[in-house]
Amino acid sequence: MANTEQLQAISSQIRRDILRMVHAVKSGHPGGSLGCADFFTAMYFQVMKHNPSFNMDATEEDVFFLSNGHISPVFYSALARSGYFEVSELNTFRKINSRLQGHPATAEHLPGVRIASGSLGQGISVAAGAALAKKLNGDKHLVYALMGDGEIQEGQNWEAFMFAAHQKIDNLIVTIDFNGQQIDGSTQKVMGIGADIEDKMKAFGWLVLHMDGHNFESILTTMAEAKNVCGNGKPVFIMMKTEMGYPVDFMMGSHKWHGVSPNDAELENALGQLTETLGDY
Amino acid sequence: MKTFEIQNTKDTRSGFGEGLHELGKQNERVVALCADLIGSLKMDAFIKDYPNRFFQMGIAEANMISVAAGLTIGGHIPFTGTFANFSTGRVYDQIRQSVAYSNKNVKICASHAGLTLGEDGATHQILEDIGLMKMLPNMVVINPCDFNQTKAATIAIADYEGPVYLRFGRPTVPNFTPVDQNFEIGKAIMLNEGADVSIFATGHLVWKAIEAGHILAEKGINAEIINIHTIKPLDATAILASVAKTGCAVTAEEHQMNGGLGDSICQLFAINNPTPLEMVAVNDSFGESGTPDQLMEKYGLTANAIVEKAMKVIARKN
Numbered sequence: 001m002a003n004t005e006q007l008q009a010i011s012s013q014i015r016r017d018i019l020r021m022v023h024a025v026k027s028g029h030p031g032g033s034l035g036c037a038d039f040f041t042a043m044y045f046q047v048m049k050h051n052p053s054f055n056m057d058a059t060e061e062d063v064f065f066l067s068n069g070h071i072s073p074v075f076y077s078a079l080a081r082s083g084y085f086e087v088s089e090l091n092t093f094r095k096i097n098s099r100l101q102g103h104p105a106t107a108e109h110l111p112g113v114r115i116a117s118g119s120l121g122q123g124i125s126v127a128a129g130a131a132l133a134k135k136l137n138g139d140k141h142l143v144y145a146l147m148g149d150g151e152i153q154e155g156q157n158w159e160a161f162m163f164a165a166h167q168k169i170d171n172l173i174v175t176i177d178f179n180g181q182q183i184d185g186s187t188q189k190v191m192g193i194g195a196d197i198e199d200k201m202k203a204f205g206w207l208v209l210h211m212d213g214h215n216f217e218s219i220l221t222t223m224a225e226a227k228n229v230c231g232n233g234k235p236v237f238i239m240m241k242t243e244m245g246y247p248v249d250f251m252m253g254s255h256k257w258h259g260v261s262p263n264d265a266e267l268e269n270a271l272g273q274l275t276e277t278l279g280d281y
Numbered sequence: 282m283k284t285f286e287i288q289n290t291k292d293t294r295s296g297f298g299e300g301l302h303e304l305g306k307q308n309e310r311v312v313a314l315c316a317d318l319i320g321s322l323k324m325d326a327f328i329k330d331y332p333n334r335f336f337q338m339g340i341a342e343a344n345m346i347s348v349a350a351g352l353t354i355g356g357h358i359p360f361t362g363t364f365a366n367f368s369t370g371r372v373y374d375q376i377r378q379s380v381a382y383s384n385k386n387v388k389i390c391a392s393h394a395g396l397t398l399g400e401d402g403a404t405h406q407i408l409e410d411i412g413l414m415k416m417l418p419n420m421v422v423i424n425p426c427d428f429n430q431t432k433a434a435t436i437a438i439a440d441y442e443g444p445v446y447l448r449f450g451r452p453t454v455p456n457f458t459p460v461d462q463n464f465e466i467g468k469a470i471m472l473n474e475g476a477d478v479s480i481f482a483t484g485h486l487v488w489k490a491i492e493a494g495h496i497l498a499e500k501g502i503n504a505e506i507i508n509i510h511t512i513k514p515l516d517a518t519a520i521l522a523s524v525a526k527t528g529c530a531v532t533a534e535e536h537q538m539n540g541g542l543g544d545s546i547c548q549l550f551a552i553n554n555p556t557p558l559e560m561v562a563v564n565d566s567f568g569e570s571g572t573p574d575q576l577m578e579k580y581g582l583t584a585n586a587i588v589e590k591a592m593k594v595i596a597r598k599n
Contacts, residue, residue: 057356059355063354100460107382115379116383122343126348128348130352132336133356160347163341176434
């Protein structure tokens, strides 16, 4: 069991990994990755019961799906740092012949990835299917998924929300990354997803919780509560408030860093704000 | 020309329904999903006997495909059921990313394919589905010809690990292939050996190819007729061996020329052994409302059309 200080140290290293991976190939999505680093750290180092020796069927372990696959840097770093593959492999991100594709994929058999994602809106359906599989198998472990807030504009999510509630899939915990930004600007400006998203999800039959995605106590408390309310006939939806680019000062506060690589000077500046705790890859 | 006994006339979708029901008993990993078309897909028997392994998905096909992909994680073998149009074009990106690229063990079972859906018209008569599915890496594409073969194919694909598109139809058609046959994915079936022209047919056009074979025999033409139930992987060996003997070919399918069986065989010939070929298929057109027979006649998917193309391609050979 890690304490919040240890988790903080891990997430600082994951953020360094993210920036260095994206900078190395001058492509990728640093903004959302940085924003979700604390969430991934909590999930892979504390919340989930999972097995880095990886089997695709995820028998007798919790399973995680990343629906907004473009934040692959944070996913890959969390997987490597928690033992799924060598940390040095992060150096291959987005390069030819790599298992670390631009968006997560299974074709290259990277341990920890169970489905391709990148084309948005499919992950919650996949997670619902995997949760049903656990029920059929009598496996009491949980299925977790993360989606973006802009991603909720994809209609398939609403099919999945309706389905999961109708089928009483109560071993499913979906977190939405509420950073309020997407490629073309703020989510409210691009396609108002509504301040009333909580009411929409409740109307769809989900239990809704809130957490601060940059506060480990909030994440751990909320996740513990989410686990507690599982098994009561309703899927669980967690609204996680984050800031794109957090905590790098010049990357926060706009959508600009959604899919842009830092240049050499920007990388140096950003790394200067993040302590190297576990050793760079 | 060999004669085939018609055991009865049945719809291929009922072959799927029986096959699925049989699988329910044989393999407890098999689960079924349907998007509000249980009766049309003949899934009632499976649902009655295995209710815990059936999921009603409502009119939400995108979700159905991705949920099916998720169900494979944990070892299940999902069979999804809806019309061919909603099984392919409507959910192409879900199939592409969550099933084909992710190489998940999902069986996409598609009824009411082609013109023979009939009166509902072109919105529902997909004629592009074979093309859409065969372009996807990892995807197997199967289009059986009658009730018995569809039942056998349904049972066989559960033993194959990987994504499969299984295409069948609505109308009753002659049921003439063996009961309880062993279905081998990718293995063409020789129906009649001949020397003058090779007819490669798939799905509902296989019986019409047999009818054409009889008409051609009366004209003194000895047609070789081969049932290509698997469009991908294509049985290249059997097809090339046949035209090595006959020197020309006719393809027949209830599909667009673009992207269908004929298109696959043209590619095979161009690369391996350029051979005169004529196609019986829909020529870059949508369908329309009408009875199945009227539509097949109007769009040229008949035994006589196969005969006409056979005569034409034999003339080209000479």
